[in-house]
Amino acid sequence: MRTTNRLLTALVAVAAMTLAACSSGGSGAGAGNTSADASGTGAGSTSPAASGGTGSPTTETGTPVSGGDLVIARAADALAMNNTNTFDNNSIFVFEQIMEPLFTVTDDGKGTKPWLATGYQTSDDGLTYTVTLRQGVKFSNGDPMTSADVKFSIDAATATGDDGWGYINAAIDTVTAPDPDTVVFKLKYQWAPFIADLALFSNAIVPKDYDGQSADEFYQHPVGTGPFVWDKWEKGKALTLKKNPNYWQQGKPYLDSVTWNVVPDGNARKLQLQGGQASIDEYPDWSTMDDLKATSGITATTFPSTQLTLLTMNQQKKPFQDVHVRRAIAAAIDRQAIVKAVLFGNGSAANSLLMPGVPYYDKNTKGIQFDESLAKAEMAKSSVPNGFSTSVLVRSGDSTQASVAQILQGELEPLGIKLEIKQLDPTAVKTARNAGDFDMLFGGWTMDIPDPDEWTSFAVDPKGGAHADYTWGNDPEIVKINKEAQQTTDTAKRQELYSKLQSLAAEDSAEAYLYYSPYAYAWENKVHGFFVTPLGNYHLEDVWLSK
Amino acid sequence: MERFRFIPRRLLQAIPVVFGVTVIVFFLIHLLPGDPAQAAMGEHATAAGVAELHEKWGLDKPIWTQYLMFLDRLIHADLGDSLFYRLPVTSLVVDRIPVTLFLVAYSVVLAVAISVPLAALAAVRPGALRDHVVRAVPLVGLGMPQFWVGIMLILLLAVRVKLFPVGNYGNGALEHLWYLFLPSLTLAIAMAPIIIRSLRASMISVLSADFVATARSKGLPRRSVLLRHVLRNSAIPTVTVIGVNLGYLVGGTLVVEKVFGLPGLGGLMVNSIFNRDFPVVQGASLVLALFVVLIGLVTDIIYTILDPRVRFR
Numbered sequence: 102m103r104t105t106n107r108l109l110t111a112l113v114a115v116a117a118m119t120l121a122a123c124s125s126g127g128s129g130a131g132a133g134n135t136s137a138d139a140s141g142t143g144a145g146s147t148s149p150a151a152s153g154g155t156g157s158p159t160t161e162t163g164t165p166v167s168g169g170d171l172v173i174a175r176a177a178d179a180l181a182m183n184n185t186n187t188f189d190n191n192s193i194f195v196f197e198q199i200m201e202p203l204f205t206v207t208d209d210g211k212g213t214k215p216w217l218a219t220g221y222q223t224s225d226d227g228l229t230y231t232v233t234l235r236q237g238v239k240f241s242n243g244d245p246m247t248s249a250d251v252k253f254s255i256d257a258a259t260a261t262g263d264d265g266w267g268y269i270n271a272a273i274d275t276v277t278a279p280d281p282d283t284v285v286f287k288l289k290y291q292w293a294p295f296i297a298d299l300a301l302f303s304n305a306i307v308p309k310d311y312d313g314q315s316a317d318e319f320y321q322h323p324v325g326t327g328p329f330v331w332d333k334w335e336k337g338k339a340l341t342l343k344k345n346p347n348y349w350q351q352g353k354p355y356l357d358s359v360t361w362n363v364v365p366d367g368n369a370r371k372l373q374l375q376g377g378q379a380s381i382d383e384y385p386d387w388s389t390m391d392d393l394k395a396t397s398g399i400t401a402t403t404f405p406s407t408q409l410t411l412l413t414m415n416q417q418k419k420p421f422q423d424v425h426v427r428r429a430i431a432a433a434i435d436r437q438a439i440v441k442a443v444l445f446g447n448g449s450a451a452n453s454l455l456m457p458g459v460p461y462y463d464k465n466t467k468g469i470q471f472d473e474s475l476a477k478a479e480m481a482k483s484s485v486p487n488g489f490s491t492s493v494l495v496r497s498g499d500s501t502q503a504s505v506a507q508i509l510q511g512e513l514e515p516l517g518i519k520l521e522i523k524q525l526d527p528t529a530v531k532t533a534r535n536a537g538d539f540d541m542l543f544g545g546w547t548m549d550i551p552d553p554d555e556w557t558s559f560a561v562d563p564k565g566g567a568h569a570d571y572t573w574g575n576d577p578e579i580v581k582i583n584k585e586a587q588q589t590t591d592t593a594k595r596q597e598l599y600s601k602l603q604s605l606a607a608e609d610s611a612e613a614y615l616y617y618s619p620y621a622y623a624w625e626n627k628v629h630g631f632f633v634t635p636l637g638n639y640h641l642e643d644v645w646l647s648k
Numbered sequence: 649m650e651r652f653r654f655i656p657r658r659l660l661q662a663i664p665v666v667f668g669v670t671v672i673v674f675f676l677i678h679l680l681p682g683d684p685a686q687a688a689m690g691e692h693a694t695a696a697g698v699a700e701l702h703e704k705w706g707l708d709k710p711i712w713t714q715y716l717m718f719l720d721r722l723i724h725a726d727l728g729d730s731l732f733y734r735l736p737v738t739s740l741v742v743d744r745i746p747v748t749l750f751l752v753a754y755s756v757v758l759a760v761a762i763s764v765p766l767a768a769l770a771a772v773r774p775g776a777l778r779d780h781v782v783r784a785v786p787l788v789g790l791g792m793p794q795f796w797v798g799i800m801l802i803l804l805l806a807v808r809v810k811l812f813p814v815g816n817y818g819n820g821a822l823e824h825l826w827y828l829f830l831p832s833l834t835l836a837i838a839m840a841p842i843i844i845r846s847l848r849a850s851m852i853s854v855l856s857a858d859f860v861a862t863a864r865s866k867g868l869p870r871r872s873v874l875l876r877h878v879l880r881n882s883a884i885p886t887v888t889v890i891g892v893n894l895g896y897l898v899g900g901t902l903v904v905e906k907v908f909g910l911p912g913l914g915g916l917m918v919n920s921i922f923n924r925d926f927p928v929v930q931g932a933s934l935v936l937a938l939f940v941v942l943i944g945l946v947t948d949i950i951y952t953i954l955d956p957r958v959r960f961r
Contacts, residue, residue, distance in 0.1 A: 174909075177923070180734065336733045337740065337919070338911045362816065364909040365919045368799065369815055373909065376806045376814035498922070527924065528686065 165630065169646035170358045174370040174379035178337050178363045183320040185258045185303050186265030190637060193302055194383075195361060198342055198641050199241075200305035200325030203232060203251065203284075204296055206551050210407070210635030211460045213300045213551060217246065217326060217349075221296065227590055230286040230295060238349040240308050241330040248278035253309040255286075255299075257316075266303030269550070293590050294552035301550050302638075328354035328642035338363055348642065355630075355645035374399060374623055380646070381624040381631065387445040393623045400626055403447055403619035404633040407456040407548040412493075412509070412613040416573045418540050424609060425483035431469040431613035432476035433512045440616050443504050447621065451614035453603045454560055458635025461553050461599035468607040468614060473515070480516050488517020494534070494542040496527045502543050505615065534571050544570060544612065548636055553599055557583050561606060574611035658948060662941050669937040673930050674718045683707075727934070728927035732920070737931035740916065745935065747817055747912035748901050751835070754828050755897060756890060758836035762786075763843035768874060770844070771851035783848070786841035794900055798834040798907040805830060815909035831908045835900050839893055846889040850882035857881075884955050891947030895940045913939075 179192040184200055187193065203218040215221075221232045238246040255276050261267035272292035277285045288295065298304065306326060311319035322331040326349060329342035343358040362379060364370045367386030373379040375396055385393055385401060393401035414421040414430065421427060436450030452468035455461065469475070480486055493509065495502045503524070510520040525533065533539045546556050559567060561583055563575040579602055586598040607614070620633050630643040685701040702708065706717045721727070727737035770782035789797070806814045818827035854860060855878055863873045898914075905915035913932050920928035 178733070180732070335911075336735055337916065362909070363911075364815060365915075365922065366906050366909065369907055369909040372799070372802050372807060373814045376802065377810060378814045378816065 163629075163647065165355050165645040166648065167352075167355045167357075167645070169356055170360065171356050171381070171628070171641070171644060171646065172379045173359065173361045173381040173383050174364040174373050175361050175383040176363075176365055176367070176370070179334075179340055179361070181320065182323050183265075183316070184305050184307075184323075185261045185267070188266075191361075194637070194639065195340060195342070196323060197302050197305075197327070197638055198329040198359065199323050199327045199331060200302070200307055201327045202300050202302060202305045203234075204300040206300055206634050206636055206638060208632065208634060210405075210458045211551055213296050216300075217251075217306055227291040228288045230288070232284045232286065232299075234282045234284065235349065236282070238326050239347045240324055240326055241345045241347055242308070242312065242324050243347060244308060244312075246306060246326055247281040247309075248284045249281075250309045251284045251306055252276045252278045254306045255284075255304055257307075258303045261303075266301065269298045269301055269303060272298075291588050291590060293587060293595065294550060294554050297550040297552040328640075329356075329359060332358065350642060354642040356641065359641055371623075374625065377625065380628050381622065383622065385621045385623045387443075387447055387621065390445060390447065390621060390623075398626050399623055401621070401623035403621050405458045405635050406618070406620045406633075406637065407458040407635050408545065408618050408620075409451055409454075409456050409547075410505075410543065410545045410615045410618065411451070412541055412615060413544045413571050414541050414610075414612065415537060415539055415571065416611070417537050418491075420483065420485045420489055421540070423484045425479045426485060427610040427613070428469055428608075429476045429479035429483060429516060430513065430518070431610045432472045432479060433516055434509065434613060434615065435471045435512060436616055437471070439505055439508055442508060443501050444616065444618050448616050448618040451617050452607070453614065454557065454606045454612075455553050455599070455603055456548070456617055456635075459548055459553050459556075460551055461596050463596075463600040463603050466600070466603040466607055469610055476516060488519070490519040490521070491540040492521040492523050494530050494539050495522055495524050496530050497524045498527070505543065537568070537571070537573060542571075543615075551636065554583075554587050557599070557602065558587070560612070561602070569611065572611040574609070576605070576609050576611070579605050579609065652949070652952065654952075655945075655949065658945055662945065665941050666938065669934060669941070670719060670722065671715070673934045673937075674715055676930060676933070678711075722934075727931035730920075730925055730928045732923045732925040732928070737927050740928060741913065741931045741935050744911060744913045744916050747910055748898075748905070748914060748939075750824055751828055751831060751901055751905070751910065751912060752894065752897055754825070754832035755835035755839065756894070758832050759839040759843055759890075762836060762840045763847055764879070766840075767844045767847035767851060768879070770848045771855060772874075774852050779848075782844065786837075786844055789837040790841040792837075794834055794838055794903045795907050797837055798831065798904055801830045801834060802908070817911055828910075831904045831910060834904050834907075835897055838900065839890075839897060842889055842893055843886060847882055847886045850885050851878055854878050854881045880954065884951065887947060887950050887954060891943060891950075894943045894947075898936055898939055898943070 175191060177191050179195050180189050181187045181192055182196050182199075184193075184196050187196070201217055203216060204213040205216040206212075207214050215235070217235055217238055218232045219235050221230050223230055232251075234246070234248060234251065240246060240250075255270065255273070258265070259267050259270040259273055272288045272290060272295060274287045274289045277287075279285060286295070292298075307319070308324055312324055324330070328345055328348045328350070330345045332341040332343045334340045339360055339362045341358055341360045344354055344356065348354060361383075362373075364373060364379070367384070367389055370379065370382045371385060371389040371393060374382045374385075374393065382393070390401050393399055412430070412434070414427050416422050440446060440448045440450060450470065452470065453463060453466040455463070457464065480488070493506050495506050503522075506520075506522045510522060513520050530542065534542060546560070548555060560570045561574075561576070561579045563569045563573070563580070569575065582598050582602045582605070586595050586602065589595050589598065620637060622631070622633060624631055627647045629645050629647060631639065632643070633639045683698070685698045685705065685707055706714050709717075725738045727741065729735065730737055730740055733740060766782045766786070770779040773779055802814055806812045812830050813827050816827055818824050860873060860877055863877050864870075901912060901914035902918055903914070904910070905912045906918045909915070913936055917929060917932035917936070919925075920932065
């Protein structure tokens with residue numbers, strides 16, 4: 102019982118955090134999501150790709166050379182450097198270069214690999230993890246990293262609870278440091294995503310007691326083991342990090358410094374890249390991708406991500422309790438048309454609740470795809486065979502949502518469904534969503550850890566804190582499978598459970614899955630070794646500039 | 649310094665204007681639907697934060713008390729905190745004033761540098777082909793939207809031929825001159841046609857004035873007549889034209905700073921609108937409006953320097 106209660110607490114925390122992280126029904130939820138709200142969401146920004154993703158490391162010719170200053174043009178500034186309670190991508194991408202976790206995400210985004218640790222052992226009951234630390238790792242201030250620093254960092258992250266990423270650590274009972282190179286984690290219950298959780302940036306290692314400062318002081322210019330160290334930040338303009346001479350990976354980083362310049366206008370970013378003022382455009386607008394691809398000396402590409410955009414139907418409102426209505430709507434949507442209109446062809450139609458970059462994603466999930474005859478058949482079987490009037494909320498100023506809503510309006514008309522598009526201020530959309538005062542709205546998600554549970558619990562469990570992603574749906578069978586998958590450590594068994602969950606959730610159509618969008622990036626060809634994982638992280642210690 | 653006596657009076661006259669500006673800025677937030685504190689705190693508002701702002705703004709008090717409280721905060725240079733940057737708005741705004749000031753001044757200098765020779769060229773032979781060309785061609789600049797002109801200049805002079813940087817501000821005065829050349833030229837192109845037309849017209853009328861004939865007849869070189877006598881006397885109406893158009897120029901910085909990614913007031917305001925960072929929008933509007941008021945005053949001062957006969961009451 103106790104376990105269950107704690108588990109529930111964790112789930113509630115997941116939900117609470119997601120409220121914070123995913124903010125509204127915006128299309129741009131993010132690996133630390135809120136950034137999307139600020140930077141004008143959607144198409145231009147964080148976007149993941151699915152099959153369309155061609156993400157490959159930048160042209161690998163020649164041996165890396167040291168030196169050079171990398172300039173990245175980005176849509177919006179970072180917000181804060183505290184890795185334990187910051188949810189926004191623009192901040193995360195920066196502090197990940199300063200502070201590193203014990204494990205990190207593999208390039209395919211589906212697993213973890215040792216980073217500041219060299220490995221771990223699990224006890225037979227799965228409740229104790231003994232982690233061995235890497236030898237010779239130093240903080241940028243020259244102090245060696247020890248197990249005491251790890252204990253301090255993980256405990257500090259856990260302590261943020263609902264106000265930060267602490268919920269991620271809800272399974273941790275105690276952290277002990279029996280000797281300088283060993284850390285022992287005791288869990289409250291078996292928890293499959295544990296190592297994935299340790300790989301999250303919120304569990305990055307900082308010096309014990311913040312090197313004698315208060316947390317606030319420390320995070321003004323944080324210190325870590327990462328390839329780069331703090332230099333300066335002119336808020337709203339530019340943030341610069343410089344090379345960490347004490348970095349534990351011999352010979353890295355290659356760059357002398359990295360500067361993120363804030364250039365909110367997509368066209369201005371494109372021009373700065375073409376003019377050689379920036380070497381990387383962090384968020385090329387989809388509308389500028391073709392132009393960038395055609396520019397000689399510039400590579401514009403997409404990396405597979407974990408971003409899903411979906412249509413949420415509120416089952417508290419008539420007639421969405423009727424599964425046939427939901428299925429009819431899901432079948433009426435021409436996802437390819439949306440991908441073409443909104444992502445300029447970059448991205449792909451969504452078939453599942455999970456995204457292609459997420460472990461246990463099942464590409465064989467049939468889902469409900471565009472099928473006019475199925476849509477008509479489902480409507481005929483429904484409680485409202487002659488159609489009905491309903492509405493969809495759109496965040497004002499979000500052109501992506503507005504376009505999708507218009508396409509939707511046209512596609513539902515033949516079914517006799519009259520769709521009213523209600524444009525509301527983003528704050529008002531959020532309020533309406535939380536209160537359940539809407540018919541339909543657009544939602545989205547990107548993953549932060551290489552484990553599906555972060556999202557599935559939020560999306561299908563009515564006790565996940567957000568009424569099953571604001572659908573107010575409750576399918577006991579799906580909820581049961583999700584709980585089983587959480588506490589199963591056997592990979593094959595988990596795959597079986599998550600495949601079943603994806604299939605059942607698609608049939609239930611509590612939400613219509615719309616599209617997967619990739620991360621778009623563009624860079625000058627003199628940039629080498631730049632790569633983005635499906636969770637959005639990039640490792641700048643591998644990046645070098647050819648002369 | 650007798651003739652500068654008008655300045656204190658002008659300052660007094662500016663008070664109602666400034667007052668009006670503060671009223672508009674104050675009421676901006678009340679135009680938003682719902683609770684102003686909720687609107688100002690944005691999407692991530694916490695109940696405690698909203699309650700605190702309620703207290704600070706006195707939202708339970710009558711509207712005029714709220715306005716007085718707003719003025720009180722203004723006098724103490726307290727424009728609130730940016731929701732996005734988590735910094736005091738005052739420091740954000742003050743930090744960006746130099747960029748916009750530099751941009752506006754540079755634009756005027758460029759506009760004048762373009763206009764004076766062209767206007768003189770046209771005015772000396774009114775009706776000649778060159779007069780028609782000078783009158784017609786710059787008008788194209790007036791008709792083109794600034795964002796487009798800016799992008800074209802970037803494509804031409806920064807991307808195709810890498811003569812100038814695409815954006816940013818640079819470090820130090822010399823770099824500023826280089827970095828801000830294209831944005832200033834963009835603004836100057838829009839302003840020059842107006843100056844040219846006004847200057848040309850007044851030069852033509854001054855050229856036919858008696859004192860010019862006198863100057864010529866006493867054998868002064870043509871060049872000296874044109875510069876010392878004609879230009880100076882034609883400048884007065886032109887200064888008014890520039891003064892009036894500076895207001896539009898300040899508006900133009902919003903577009904140009906965005907296109908060139910400049911860290912100025914206009915860019916800050918546009919970004920803050922997109923970020924829904926209400927306190928910053930309020931602060932930037934206030935400062936930009938005061939900017940325009942100040943420009944009016946400076947125009948008057950330049951007037952009296954150019955023409956000692958001008959007396960303001």
